Amino acid sequence: QVQLVQSGAEVKKPGASVKVSCKASGYTFTNFDINWVRQATGQGLEWMGWMNPRDGDTGYAQKFQGRVTITSNSSISTAYMELSGLRSDDTAVYYCARDRDALDVWGPGTMVTVSS
């Protein structure tokens, strides 16, 4: 079945970077965009950006421009989201999601905690 499996929880210090992975299975990875969405505890969903695994094209929310980088390795059907310059308010669950008409398949989420 179609699924996205994400890497495990991370604890980082302020100013550090984090890289979260998202491995796809059950479909042709290069056929659909991958998006990243985050959610702070008790808060709403916040869209971060997308990438096209076929050609590497990307787009980022203005809020994260310059701090976020989305990449992929098609040979292992895996997308990555790297966020730099971490602050305490980056503490959140980070989700990857496949974009087929809309965000139809989501990963389980990766908890990223930023704490000194």
Next chain:
Amino acid sequence: DIQLTQSPSTLSASVGDTVTISCRASQSISIWVAWFQQKPGKAPNLLIYQASSLQSGVPSRFSGSGSGTEFTLTISSLQPDDFATYYCQQYNSYSQTFGQGTKVEIK
């Protein structure tokens, strides 16, 4: 960025009720709206895409309507499993956005 405003923020209802959640966009987004259901500790689940298309496997008591700037999610005959938080999302532009969410609670 396009802003989405959902109303109400919280909705109290009983099993069997029909409930309606509204989503208003700050500019026209044609039909490029999706609706998601989220339960605590879980990833969102796609219910509706392109404003009114029901995602495969989603019960038919969920329906969506609207175009331009005004959109609605309707849940007919609310079931116990439907108590959750609902989000609208626009994907008209390269920069997508979500509404702030509507929590559907048991009355």
